Amino acid sequence: MRRYFVRLTALATFAAAACRPYSGTQRPSPASGKDSAVAAAGLGSKSLPNADPFPSTYVRVASAPLVIRNVHIMTAAGPTIRNGAVSVADGKIVAVGATVDVPAGAVLIDGNGKYVTPGIVDVHSHLGVYASPGGSALSDGNEATNPSTPNVWAEHSVWPHDPQFPRTLAGGVTTIQVLPGSANLIGGRSVVLKVVPSRTVQGMKFPGAKYGLKMACGENPKRVYGTRADGPSTRMGNVAGYRTAWINAEAYRRQWDKWNDGHKGDPPTRDLGKETLAEVLRGNILVHNHCYRADEMAQMIDIAREFGYKIRSFHHGVEAYKIADVLAKEGIGASVWADWGSFKIEAMDAVRANLPLVDRIPGSHAMVHSDDPSGSQRLNQEVAKAMKAGIEAGLSITSDQALRWMTINAAWALGLDDRIGSIEKGKNADLVLWSADPFSVYTRVEKVWVDGAMLYDRFDTAEHWRTDFELGFVPTRAR
Amino acid sequence: MTDFLMRRAAALMMSAFAFVLQAHPAAAQTIAITGGKVFPVSGPPIENGTVVITNGKIVGVGANIPVPANARRVDASGKWVTPGLINSSTQLGLVEIGQVADTRDMQARGQDNIAASFTVWEGLNPNSVMLAPARKEGVTSFVVLPTGGLVSGQAAILDLVEGTTTDMIMRSPVAMVAEIGNAAQAGTTSRGELIVKLRELLEDTKFFITHRAQFDRADTREFRASRLDLEAMIPVVQGRLPLLVIVDKQSDIDAALRIARDYNLKLIVGGGAEAWLMAGKLAAARVPVLTGAMNNIPAGFAALGQRQENPGLLSAAGVRVALIGNAGGGDEEAFNVRNIKQEAGNAVAYGMTWENALKAVTLWPAEIFGVSDRVGSLSPGRDANVVVWSGDPFEFTTRAEHVFVRGIQRTEKTRQDLLTERYLTMPGKLR
Numbered sequence: 049m050r051r052y053f054v055r056l057t058a059l060a061t062f063a064a065a066a067c068r069p070y071s072g073t074q075r076p077s078p079a080s081g082k083d084s085a086v087a088a089a090g091l092g093s094k095s096l097p098n099a100d101p102f103p104s105t106y107v108r109v110a111s112a113p114l115v116i117r118n119v120h121i122m123t124a125a126g127p128t129i130r131n132g133a134v135s136v137a138d139g140k141i142v143a144v145g146a147t148v149d150v151p152a153g154a155v156l157i158d159g160n161g162k163y164v165t166p167g168i169v170d171v172h173s174h175l176g177v178y179a180s181p182g183g184s185a186l187s188d189g190n191e192a193t194n195p196s197t198p199n200v201w202a203e204h205s206v207w208p209h210d211p212q213f214p215r216t217l218a219g220g221v222t223t224i225q226v227l228p229g230s231a232n233l234i235g236g237r238s239v240v241l242k243v244v245p246s247r248t249v250q251g252m253k254f255p256g257a258k259y260g261l262k263m264a265c266g267e268n269p270k271r272v273y274g275t276r277a278d279g280p281s282t283r284m285g286n287v288a289g290y291r292t293a294w295i296n297a298e299a300y301r302r303q304w305d306k307w308n309d310g311h312k313g314d315p316p317t318r319d320l321g322k323e324t325l326a327e328v329l330r331g332n333i334l335v336h337n338h339c340y341r342a343d344e345m346a347q348m349i350d351i352a353r354e355f356g357y358k359i360r361s362f363h364h365g366v367e368a369y370k371i372a373d374v375l376a377k378e379g380i381g382a383s384v385w386a387d388w389g390s391f392k393i394e395a396m397d398a399v400r401a402n403l404p405l406v407d408r409i410p411g412s413h414a415m416v417h418s419d420d421p422s423g424s425q426r427l428n429q430e431v432a433k434a435m436k437a438g439i440e441a442g443l444s445i446t447s448d449q450a451l452r453w454m455t456i457n458a459a460w461a462l463g464l465d466d467r468i469g470s471i472e473k474g475k476n477a478d479l480v481l482w483s484a485d486p487f488s489v490y491t492r493v494e495k496v497w498v499d500g501a502m503l504y505d506r507f508d509t510a511e512h513w514r515t516d517f518e519l520g521f522v523p524t525r526a527r
Numbered sequence: 528m529t530d531f532l533m534r535r536a537a538a539l540m541m542s543a544f545a546f547v548l549q550a551h552p553a554a555a556q557t558i559a560i561t562g563g564k565v566f567p568v569s570g571p572p573i574e575n576g577t578v579v580i581t582n583g584k585i586v587g588v589g590a591n592i593p594v595p596a597n598a599r600r601v602d603a604s605g606k607w608v609t610p611g612l613i614n615s616s617t618q619l620g621l622v623e624i625g626q627v628a629d630t631r632d633m634q635a636r637g638q639d640n641i642a643a644s645f646t647v648w649e650g651l652n653p654n655s656v657m658l659a660p661a662r663k664e665g666v667t668s669f670v671v672l673p674t675g676g677l678v679s680g681q682a683a684i685l686d687l688v689e690g691t692t693t694d695m696i697m698r699s700p701v702a703m704v705a706e707i708g709n710a711a712q713a714g715t716t717s718r719g720e721l722i723v724k725l726r727e728l729l730e731d732t733k734f735f736i737t738h739r740a741q742f743d744r745a746d747t748r749e750f751r752a753s754r755l756d757l758e759a760m761i762p763v764v765q766g767r768l769p770l771l772v773i774v775d776k777q778s779d780i781d782a783a784l785r786i787a788r789d790y791n792l793k794l795i796v797g798g799g800a801e802a803w804l805m806a807g808k809l810a811a812a813r814v815p816v817l818t819g820a821m822n823n824i825p826a827g828f829a830a831l832g833q834r835q836e837n838p839g840l841l842s843a844a845g846v847r848v849a850l851i852g853n854a855g856g857g858d859e860e861a862f863n864v865r866n867i868k869q870e871a872g873n874a875v876a877y878g879m880t881w882e883n884a885l886k887a888v889t890l891w892p893a894e895i896f897g898v899s900d901r902v903g904s905l906s907p908g909r910d911a912n913v914v915v916w917s918g919d920p921f922e923f924t925t926r927a928e929h930v931f932v933r934g935i936q937r938t939e940k941t942r943q944d945l946l947t948e949r950y951l952t953m954p955g956k957l958r
Contacts, residue, residue: 181827211825267626373953388855390657390862392626398862399943405950422822422854429869432923440926441947489872489921522825523832526804 102203104253106242109501113137113151116481119159124166124455124470127448134164136477139499144471157495163486165451166471167222167478167498169458170424171336171383172363172417175213176206176226176241176249180421181517186210190229191236195273195280196293198261199321200236202226206249211522212421214513217243217504219425220480220493223254225462227363230264230338231272233280233289237324238262238336240462244498245513258463260360261328263290265339265348266394287347294355297325334360334463336383340394342370349378361461363417366398369405372412381413381461382406385423386430386437403431403453404438404445415457427454432487447487557581558934559594560915563603568610568890569904578608580911583934588905601929603915609885610905611667611912611932612920613684613892614867615817616797616851618860619658619669620651620692625857634675637756640714641728643763644755645680647673648699651692657861659941662687664865665920665927667912668697668902670892672704672771672797677713677724679704681759682771684896686912688932701896702771702795703763708779708829722782728752729790732760769793769895771817775800776829784812795895797851800830803837806844815895816841819853820874838887839878849892850874850884872921884921910934 114136121129121144134141135148143149150156177189188205191197206226216224222243228235239249240257266283274281280289300322307315327333335352339345339362352359361381362368366389368375368382375382384406389398399405407414416431418424435450459469468476477500484491496504505511514522558580565576567588577594579587587593594600623630632652635645648671661669667687673680683699685692705725706712713721731750735757741747742754750757762768772783775798784805787794796802797817802809809816820838825831838848850870852859859866871884879887893903901910911934918925930937940948949955 180825181831183827215823271626369947369950370957372950387863387866388858390624391858393624396624397946399947401947405947409953420856421824422856425823426821426873429873429923433869436923436926437947441951487923489869489923490876492876518825521831523801523804526806 102201102250102253104255105248105250106244106246106253106255107251108139108499109244109503111139111155111501113142113154114157114477114497114500115148115150115154116157116159116164116479117148118161119481120161120163121471122163122165122448122451122486123472124448124451125472131161134471134479136479136497136500139477139501141471141473141475141477143473157481159481162484162494163482163491164471165220165480165482165486166455166469167480167496168220168427168454169223169462169464169469170216170221170418170427171225171361171415171458171461172419173216173224173226173424174229174419175216175224175421175424176208176210177202177228178421179207179210180212190231192229192231192272195232195269195289196234197228197232197236197321198234198293198297198324199319200228201239202228202237202262203239203249203253206239206241206252208246208249208252209515209517211515211518212424213243214245214504214515216421216424217496217513218493218506220428220482220486220496221424222478222480222496222498223459223462223464223468224424225260225336227260227262227336230262230268233264233269233286234293234325235262235264237333240464242498244503245515254464258332258334259324259327260334260336260462261324263335263337263348265337265344266341267392268338283344287351290348290351291354293325294329294351294357297322297329298355301326301329328357329355331358334358334461336361336363336461338363340364340366342367344394345371346374349374349380360463361413361415364395364419366395366402368414369399369402370397372406372409375406376409376411379411379413381415381457383415383417383458383461385419386416386434400434400437401441401443403434403450404441404443407438407445407449407453408443413457413460414453415461416453417458428482428486428491429489430454432489435487447485450487556934557595557598558601558911558931559598560601560603560608560913560929561594563606563608563915565608565905566610566885567905568886569906576608578905578913580913580931580934583911584907585905585909585911585913586907588907601915603929606928607916607918607920608905609665609914609916609920610889610903610909611914611930612665612867612888613668613670613849613903614661614666614851614864614888615670615849615892615895616672616860617669617864618674619661619671619864620653620655621647621671622861623652623655623657625861633671633673635673635680637676637678637680638753639751640676640712641678641752641756642673642676642680643678643703643728643752643757643759645673646683646700647671647680648683648685648692648696651685651695653690653692653695656942657864658687659937659939660862660943661864662930662932662937663927663941664868665914665916665930666864666867667914667930667932668893668898669864670701670896674704675706675712677705677707677721678728678756678760679706679773684898686902686910686932687937688935689937697901698896698898700768701898702769703760704771704773704797706773707783708774708776708798718779718782722786725786726789728760729764729786729792732757732764736761736764763792764790766791766793769795771795771797773797775827775833777801777804777832779829780805780809784808784814787812787814798853799837800833802846803834803840804832806841806846809841810845815847815849815891817849817851817892817895819851820870820877820879821852821854835873835877838874838884839880842879842883842887847891847895848879848883848887849895850887868921869923875921881921
C-alpha cells in the first residue's frame with residue numbers, strides 16, 4: 049500500500065531532461081579543425097563542438113530470419129491486417145501483408161489468431177535514473193542544486209541493472225526516453241534507450257536518436273526553489289529563468305558559430321550547459337517540456353518563438369485538451385497520462401478523454417506516456433481507458449487509431465518515426481505478440497522482439513532477463 | 528417577524544419539502560432489473576435473472592421472480608448484474624488535492640506515533656469531486672483508512688450514497704490501522720524495536736482495562752499512549768475490532784502473525800507485497816489480505832518479492848483477498864478509486880480465477896469488514912447496491928449503465944464530464 053506522499057516525493061525529485069543523439073559517426077572537435085560540416089547558425093545547422101562524446105555501442109542481437117503467420121497485425125500505419133503475416137530479416141521488417149514469402153532458415157511463429165503490434169514507445173520514463181530498490185542511493189534523476197542545469201545528461205545517471213527495465217520490456221515497451229526529473233526549469237538532456245540488457249548505458253543507447261532537453265513549468269520548480277533567496281518562487285520567476293538561460297545560450301551560439309565560420313584564433317571556452325541549449329537553438333536537440341496547464345503551455349510557446357526554438361512535445365499535458373487546436377497548429381505533441389489527476393492543483397482538471405480530444409484535431413500528435421515504472425508496463429491498458437472515455441464523449445475512435453498513441457506518435461516525438469513505431473517494410477523489427485486484443489485487460493504480452501531478436505518469451509522463464517540486482521535478492525519462489 | 532426568522536422558517540419548510548421529495552422515491556419505489564446475467568456472488572450466476580428492489584433493499588433475486596406490477600423495470604437483457612464494487616483501501620473524501628495541505632485529512636499526529644483514537648471519517652468531505660467518478664464506474668462502497676505513524680487510527684466503511692457523511696457511513700470503525708513495516712515512521716530505528724513498541728501498547732491497553740479506577744486517580748504508571756488512544760485500543764485487544772497491519776515484507780507479516788497469536792487479535796494484512804511467500808500460514812491462521820495485482824517491482828528492500836501473481840497465489844491457497852489499488856503512486860486511493868476494476872482484471876490475467884476476483888471486490892471485503900449482511904452480494908435483505916454492466920465489469924470497454932446505491936440510481940455528471948463537454952467544441956466559448 050503506497051500512499052500519495054510517494055507521488056509527492058517522486059515529483060519533488062523527478063524531472064526530465066535530455067537526450068541527444070547526434071550520429072555516432074561524426075565527432076568534430078574544436079581542436080582538430082575538422083568540423084567543416086558545422087555551418088551557419090540557425091535551425092538545422094550542425095552541432096558543435098563535440099557532438100557525441102558518449103556514443104552508442106548498441107549491437108543488435110544476432111537472430112535468424114523470422115516469419116509470424118496467422119496473426120492479426122495492428123500496423124499503426126493502416127487498418128489491422130486480419131490473419132496476416134510479417135517477415136523479418138537482419139533486424140528489419142521485410143514484408144507485411146496477407147501472406148509473405150518465407151526465406152530459407154526462417155523461424156516460423158504461428159500467431160494462432162493472436163495480435164502483433166509495433167513495439168511500444170514510452171517517451172517519458174525515469175527508468176535507470178530512479179532505479180529500484182529506490183532510496184537516496186539510487187535517486188539520480190534531479191540535479192536539484194540549481195534551477196537551470198542544462199549541463200547534466202540523464203545517461204550519466206542510468207543504472208543498467210535497474211530491475212524495472214526487464215519488467216517494462218515484458219510490457220511490450222521496446223524504446224524509452226529517459227528524462228531528468230522536473231525539479232528544475234531546465235533539467236538537462238534526456239537519452240533514448242532500447243529496452244535491452246547491457247552492462248553499460250552506451251550499450252542501450254538508440255543509435256542515431258536525437259537528444260532531448262527536459263524543461264519544466266509550474267509548480268515543481270517553484271516548490272523546489274521557493275525557499276531559496278534566488279528562487280524562482282513564482283511562475284513569473286520561472287519564466288524569467290527560462291528567458292535568461294536562452295539569452296545566454298543565444299550569445300554562446302553566436303560566439304561558436306562565428307568561430308566555426310573561419311576558425312580564427314582560439315575557440316571560445318566550452319560551457320556544457322550553454323552547449324546543450326545552443327544545440328536546441330540549432331534544432332539538433334528536441335525540447336520535451338513538462339507543462340500541465342493550457343495557459344502555461346501558451347506561455348512556453350511564446351518563449352520558444354521569442355528565441356527561435358521549437359517545442360517538440362508537452363509532457364504531462366493534463367490540460368492539452370483545452371488547447372488541442374493550438375498544439376496542432378504549432379506542430380507540438382501532447383504526451384499525457386490516461387487518468388492521473390489531482391495530486392496537485394495543476395493536475396486538477398485531468399479528464400480521461402484527454403488523448404482522444406487532442407487526437408481528433410487534424411495535425412495533432414497525441415501520445416500516452418507513463419512517467420512511472422508500473423504504468424510503463426501496461427501502456428496498452430492506459431490507452432484502452434482513454435479510448436473508452438473518448439467513445440463515451442461521443443467521439444469515434446478505432447483501435448487502430450488508439451494504437452498510434454503508444455507507437456508511431458510517440459516515435460514521432462523522439463524523431464524516430466522513420467525507424468520505429470509502425471509495422472512497415474524497412475522499419476526496425478520491434479514487435480510485440482499479444483495473447484489477444486491488446487486493449488483487453490486480460491491480454492498479456494507473449495513475446496517481444498527488438499530489431500528482430502526475441503528478447504522476451506513469457507513461456508520461457510529460463511530465458512527471462514534478470515538484472516544483476518535480481519540475482520539472489522528477488523525471490524522467485526516460496527521457500 | 529424579522530427577516531432572519533422569516534428566512535429561517537422558509538428554509539425549514541423548504542428542507543422538509545426537499546426531504547419528502549428525496550425520501551419518497553427511495554422509500555416507495557420498486558425496481559425490477561430483468562433479463563440480465565445476474566452474479567449474486569454468494570451463489571452461482573443466474574442466466575436471465577431478475578433482481579427486485581424495494582425501499583432501498585433487495586427483496587428478490589432469481590430466475591423466476593415475479594415482477595411487482597408497480598415496479599419500474601430496468602431491462603438488463605444482454606447485460607451483467609453484480610453487487611456494487613467495494614474498494615477496501617481509499618482516501619476518498621479525505622484527500623482532494625494531494626499537495627494542498629488543507630485538503631488532506633487522512634493523517635493524525637497522535638502521541639508518540641500512536642493515534643488509535645483518530646476517527647478518520649469524521650473529517651470526510653461528502654461533497655468531494657472524487658466521489659462521483661468512482662460511483663459512475665460501479666464502486667458503491669469504500670473503506671477509508673488513516674495513514675502514518677505506528678498506529679494510524681481507525682477505518683470505516685461507507686456507501687457512495689448522496690448526503691452527509693453521517694448518511695454515508697455503513698459501519699465505523701471497521702478496523703484499527705497500524706503500519707509495522709517502517710521503523711522510522713514508528714519513531715524507532717529497527718524492526719524489532721517497532722514490534723516492542725506495538726506490544727507495549729497492547730500490554731498497556733490490557734493493564735488500562737483492569738486499572739481504570741487507578742488511572743483516573745492518577746495512581747498508575749505513565750503510559751506512552753494517551754487515554755483516548757488506550758480507550759480506542761480496547762476493542763482491538765478484546766478481539767472485537769480487527770487490527771489491519773500495513774506491511775509488505777515477509778518477516779514483518781510473520782511478526783504480525785506472532786503478535787496476533789500472542790494477544791488473540793483479529794488480524795488483517797494490508798499491502799502484503801510478499802504475502803504470497805506466506806500464503807499457507809496466512810490461510811491456516813485465517814488472516815485475510817488486502818493487496819493489489821498491478822505491481823511487480825522490487826521497489827524497496829521491504830518489497831523485493833512483489834509480484835502480480837500475489838492475489839492469485841493467495842486465493843488459491845485459501846486466503847480471503849480484497850483487491851485494492853496498489854500501483855498508482857497514490858492517486859489510486861482518491862482520484863482513481865474507480866480503477867479497482869482494472870486491478871481485478873489484472874488479477875485474473877495473473878492467475879486469480881475470475882470468480883475469486885469478483886469476490887475480492889464484493890463479498891470478501893464485506894466479510895472482512897463485517898458488513899456482509901448489508902453489502903457484497905445480491906440476496907434478499909441486503910442493501911440495494913447493484914450495478915448493471917454492459918458486459919464483463921473488469922473490461923475496459925464495459926460501461927456501468929445503471930448504478931444503484933441503497934436503491935437510488937445515480938446518474939449525475941462528474942466534474943470530469945463537465946470539463947470534457949465544455950471542450951468538446953474547439954475553440955469553444957473560451958477563446
